[in-house]
Structures are given as structure tokens and as C-alpha cells.
Amino acid sequence: MQESSTRDGTVPPRILVTGADGLIGRATVDRLLGRGIAVTALSRSWSAPIAADRIVTADVADEKRVHEALDDVTAVVHMAAIPHPDIDTPRAVFVGNTSATFTLLAAAGERGIRRAVIASSINAFGIPMNRHALSPAYYPLDELMPVAHDDAYSLSKWVDEHAARLAHSRWGMDVVALRFPLVRSLPDLQAWARTLRDNPAEQTRLAREGWAYLELTDAVDAIEQSLSAPLTGAHTLLLAAADTLLPDATEDLLDAHAPGVPRRRRFEGRRSPLDVSAAERLIGWRPRHAIDPDYAAASQETEVTA
Template sequence: MPESTPPGRVLVTGADGIVGRPTVAALVDRGIAVTALSRSWSAPTGADRVVTGDAADEALVRDALADVDAVVHLAAIAHPLLDTPRAVFVGNTSATFTVLACAGEAGVRRAVIASSINAFGVPMNHHDVMPAYYPLDEASPVAHDDAYSLSKWVDEQIGAFACSRWDMTVVALRFPLVRDLPALRRRAEQTRNTPAERARLAREGWAYLEMSDALDAIVRGLTQPLSGMHTLLVAADDTIMKESTEDLLDRYAAGVERRQRFDARQAPIDTSAARRALGWAPVVSLVEGEAPVMEASA
């Protein structure tokens, strides 16, 4: 799939975050000018323009959009327990609406926004619910009861609104756990040794994505010749676990429909929409070279 002309300047919100800081670096490395917006800064940024403040501040965002051709909106309260439910929902959705509306009014016609694998609600639902089927896909039925997951789902609807209202192309990436490889290895070890976490992660298919693969999806979301609204699941090809996926599903999701058989540690996540739209595919495997464990242990 051929790439379109890269944007000359990109506004990155949440630019001091776990994904935001590497995103700024990745864009700068590609010769793209960056305006970086964050509430605070833990270290200097590589962006040539820096804006400090809230992504829900309309006046601030309007000023930050000067000379901007595209937006990567990553600013968010990233977990339902990091603030009150109202603060999480209102903060996240207000920031997304503000950024996309101001961008649309300013003539920006391309945006990539961070959604979440949690957007369909099941992974963080406190009730005893499971996905309707595997592999998870963008059409998985929703079941919301936490403010963060609901906010991510609403963010996607805001993206569709911006697409209709301003003829903007919006790519909403449903990210799973995203970290660099050393951090993923640490998280994998913790998960594998925690029975409750192993069971909980069945709701999101034990999914993960290494940082460089996430950055590749973001850059492609900015540069591929697309139009309209695209909500896309992105995840590694394998799971964070050592056990075979079929064994994991037998143990932790035995009553859930399987629409295909999963080979070895194949992630029960359908990323075909991202592959088609972006020409994207994950490269990094967390468990590459590890021998699979054929029977899951509690």
C-alpha cells in the first residue's frame, strides 16, 4: 500500500506519557515537526514546540493547532481507578471532543486517537461476563460498567462525529498493553505467576503490543491513503502467556464461542482490519523462542 505525503507538523497530546514520548521521538526521527502538548513534563521533549496544559482547554488547543496538519491524540486518564468515575469519563471524552472539534474547525483532516482494547467494556467489567466470542474484533458486543472503558468507546463515536462533521479521516487504535520489550517481559513474568490475573486477562485475549509496533501503527495512521472513520484493533500475533491459546481458552473461557482454531500461542485477537487499512503487521514477539507449555496451570 503506497504512503501519502507525511504531514508537515503533527500535534501530539499526552506527549509526556508512556506512548506519547516515544511517539514524539518517532515523528521527529522521520523529519516531521511536532507540537507536543502535556499537562506536565518529566523530561525535555524532542518536539520543537511545547505546550503545557490540559487537552480539554479549548483556547490552549486552538493555539497549539497553529500550522498543524494532523493530530495524534493520546491524552487521557488511563485507568478507571486513577480518579473518580466522573473525572475519568468527563476528562477523557471532553479532551477528545475538544481536540477533534478544534482540529476540524482549523482545517486539520487527519487524526489518530488512542482507543483501547477495553472499549467494548468486558475486560474491566466487575460482573462475571466474558466476550461473546473469540477472536475479539471491532464488532465485539459491548458491556460497559467502568468509566474508562466507556470513555474509550465514546471517544470512537466522537471520532465518527468528526469524520462526518469536518470530513476528517480518523483512525482510532484499540491498543492493548503497550510497553517496550523489557517492561513487557517483566509484566509477563508477573502475569504468569498470578492466577487471578491470568484468568482476568482472558477477557482481553492475553493481548499485548510492543512499543515499536504501536508506533508503526500510529505513523501509518497518519500517512496511509485513507478516508473516513477506522476503528482498529492492534495487538501482537501471540499472547503474553506461555501456554497454548487453546489450552488457555479451555481453562479460562470454556463456554465462549470460538470462531476459529488458534495455533500454538496465537493471540485470539482479529487484527485483519488494521492489516487491510494500514498495511500494518506486528513484528515483535514477546515469547519468541520460548517452548510452549501445553497444559495451563492454575
Template sequence: MTDIAPVKPPPVKPTRVLVTGADGTIGRPVVEALLTAGISVTALSAAWSAPSRADRVFTGDAADESLVRRALKDADAVVHLAAIPHPGLGTAREVFVGNTSATFTVLNLAGEAGVRRAVIASSINAFGVPFNRHDLTPAYYPLDELSPVAHDDAYSLSKWVDEQTGAWAHSRWGITVIALRFPLVRNLPELRAFAARLRDNPDELERLAREGWAYLAMADALDAVLRGLTRPITGMHTLLLAAADTLVQEPTDLLLDRFAPASERRRDFPGRTAPIDTSAARRVLGWTPQHRLGDPICLETSA
């Protein structure tokens, strides 16, 4: 059995970060943000669509112990983004086993190596309702980290298990883990184009009610990742992220009346206020979303 690494204070600013999933939608911007912040990057991805600017680059599976051990050399923090990002991109077993084994491998070996900080990508889908095949809506709005779970697909279950793995890794190794529950994350022009397509897609509009029509600008996602790496905190924290408004032009309260009338509403949502509670991210990371699509109906935001 490997000896437990001695507990060291968490770094104020890491010197080298291993980024898994470094060729992904969020992975490439994370690498660039870290380099801009003066942090060295080791980049790991299953494949590459273009060269990475990281000074150390590894190609392969984040569940490969030998590969991850080599990639962790000199790293004092990890951003784990590698995953199959949708239940339809593999069999249930491929999605669940692939995602959870990668997360366990990265966090376990990081802890073993004495790494004291990890940010991992969870999902707004981690509570299971958004992809559930049954006729469900969330138990209540605003969605938060304690929303009751109802898992019916392998992807959502894998993200929820990843969070439990983060708690295990903190208990086992003393590593601080921040699991960020991302909604749809894109640059604002892409988000505006997606929002425009929603107007002609009532089925998708109804499905997205289960995740509060949430989105997040890439700049705000990167800010959360960097804060997760540098804030002077300890423990395991699961944090839900979202912009202050929704993807939809209609007022949120009217949308909830239409698509989720049976769900408890714990407060009102004026204008296009997102029915998402991000107060935990504000409390733990000092994070608040700075970018929004804009609201021609009402510019009020949640308290």
C-alpha cells in the same frame, strides 16, 4: 457558527503534528518517531517528567479550547493520546468527562482548523468486558472491532465514546480519524518481565482472558501510528492492534478451555497465537505486528 473548513486531500506526509499526551508511555516515543521521520512536532501534556524534544511545547489540559487552538497552529495532523488511562485513576466522572471532553475538543478544533488527519488512542477495553465487575467473558474469540459491548466502568465507556466522537468529527468536518485500540504497550524487556510475573498471579491471568492476554511491542505501536498519519485513506476507522502471540506460555486453546469455556470460538489458536483479529489494521493500514515475545511451545502464528 463557524464555517466548515474546505475539504483538502489528506497529506501523504504531515509537516507538523500536534501530539497530546506527549509525556505519556506512548506519547514520548511517538514524538521521537515523528522527529526521526523528519516531521515537526508540537507537544502538549498536562505535566512533564522531562523536557520534550519537540520545538513547540504546551502545558495544560487537552480539553482547554484556548490552549488547543494555540497548539494547533500550523499543524496538519494530530495524534491524540491524552487521557486518564485507567478507571482507578479518578472518580467515574473525572475519568469519563476528562477523557471524552478532551477528545471532543481536540477533534472538533482540529476539524475547524482544517486539519485533515487524526490518530487517536482507543483501547482494547473499549468494548467494556475486560473491566466489567460482573462474571463475563467475551461473546466470542478472536476479539475484533465488532465484539459486543458490555460497559461497566467509566474508562472503557470513555474510549468507546471517543470512537463515536471520531465518527462524528469525520461526518462534521471531513477529517479522517483512525482510532487505535491498543492493548498493553511496552518495550519488549518490560513485556517479558510482566509476562514472568503473570505465572505467579492466577487472578490476573484470569482477568486478562477478557482481553485475550494481548500485548503490543512499542515499535509496532509506533508503526501503526505513523501509518495512520500517512496512509492514503479517508473516513473513520477503528482498528484493533495486538502482537501475534500472547503474554502467556501456555497454549491459547488450553487457556480458553480453562478461562472462557462459554465463549464462542470462531477458529483454533495453535500454540500461543493471540485470539485477536487484527485483519482490519492490515487491510486499512497495511500493518502487521513484527515483534513478539517468542513461543518455546509452538512458533505458529495466526493466518
């Protein structure tokens, strides 16, 4: 059994990254290699060459191949998933995602690996993709939001978070599940934001997730900091930029698109109606990039509470 630990705040020497051909996966591989960390990259297929010194082409639900990929690995970053409920049948999405996550965490736990970072989603509480006319229970959104699942993808991410808790209980593995919102490069986010300005129906739909987004390097920062943070247990952390996708004041957006939802604080200017303070407390993470430059981390002020 290969024992490993990152509870002292150090980054492990070899990391397995699953979903390594995806947007966040590739950026994570590049970041780790740039830090001098050895990477085993795993994906079902490859759209382009990747610089990792070990490359595994496999499904994460394949237990034998996963055990092979874990040779000499001391931490795992699990980004592999079917990322939307419409990509496949509900059963394929749910079974594929949860099977992959459980297979990886169980194999890593059995081999004594003590740190894992897994991709969850802002959709994990179920409301954003729900077909029914539901709204969040309150703003700001946080990790304790009441759930209402109506699609296989959102449910799979919620179950993945519970699999992380099992992994800690059964194998003593410390797991961070990161609830990502929309993640893109800043130019892509700015282009997407422009398309929303004349689309009130989409603005209303996105109220369910607080018009949240995250710049790609901020997403990778959160992964890197989750790998090295001196923590124990299984934790779910919500991530988002400090502002929203839209140029309007957040209070005006809430008045227009979610007038009946309770607000636990006021949101000055374009302040995001998401509470990401747990990520700052646990892994020392704050977003550094924003569509509105006034909301870059260097100029962020303390949240104003009601």
C-alpha cells in the same frame, strides 16, 4: 482555514501530539522527529525535557490553548487521557477523557485539519474491566465485539470512537482510533509475563482481553502508518502482538479460563485470540515484535480458520 490532507499517503509536515509526556506519546514524538517531521508537543505536565520544537503545557480540554497549539498543524495524534478508572472519580475520568477528545477533534476540524489518530483501548467494549462475571461474546476478539460497559474509562474510550465518526461526518476529517492493549517495551513485557505464570486468578481475568499486549515500537508503527495511510472515514482498529503474554498454548488457555465462549477459529500454538486483520488491510500494519520470537512478523503464517 488551513487545509490539509494525507489521503495521498504522505505524512503531514507538522503534527500535534497530545499526551506527549506519556510512554507512547514520547516515543511518537521521537519517531516523528527522526523522520524530519515538525512536532508540537502538548501535555499537562512534563517529567523530563522533550525535543519538540514547539511545546505547549495545557489540558486538551482547554479550547483556547488547543486552538493555539494547532497553529500550522496539519494532523493530530491524540494520546492524552486519564488511563485507568481508578485514577480519579468516575465523573472526572469520563468527562475528562471525552471532553479532551471532542475539544481536540472539533478544533482541528474547524481549522480544516483532515487527519487525526486517537488512542482508544482494548477496554472500549467494556468487558475487560467489568465488575460482573462476564466474558467476551466470542474469540477472536475484534472491533465488532458486543459492548457491556461498567466503568467510566472503558465507556469514555467507546464514546471517543463515536466522536471520531462525528468528526468525519461534520468536518470531513479522516480519523483512526487505535485500540491499544497493554503497551510496554519488550523487556518490561517479558518481566510482566513472568509474574503471570503463578497467578491463575490474573490469568482468568486477562482472558477477557485475550492475554494481549503490544511492544512499544509496534504501537508507534501503527500511529505512523495511520497518519500516512491513504484512507477516508473514521475507523476503529484493534492492535495486538501475534502471541499472548503466557507460554501456554492458546487453545489450552481458552479451555481453562474461557471454556464456554464460542471460538470462530482455532488458534495454533500461542497465536493471539485477537483479530487484527483490519489494521493490516487499512493501514498496512502488522506487529513486528513478540515475546516468543517465533511469532515475529517475518515468521508469521496465515491464520488457520475453523
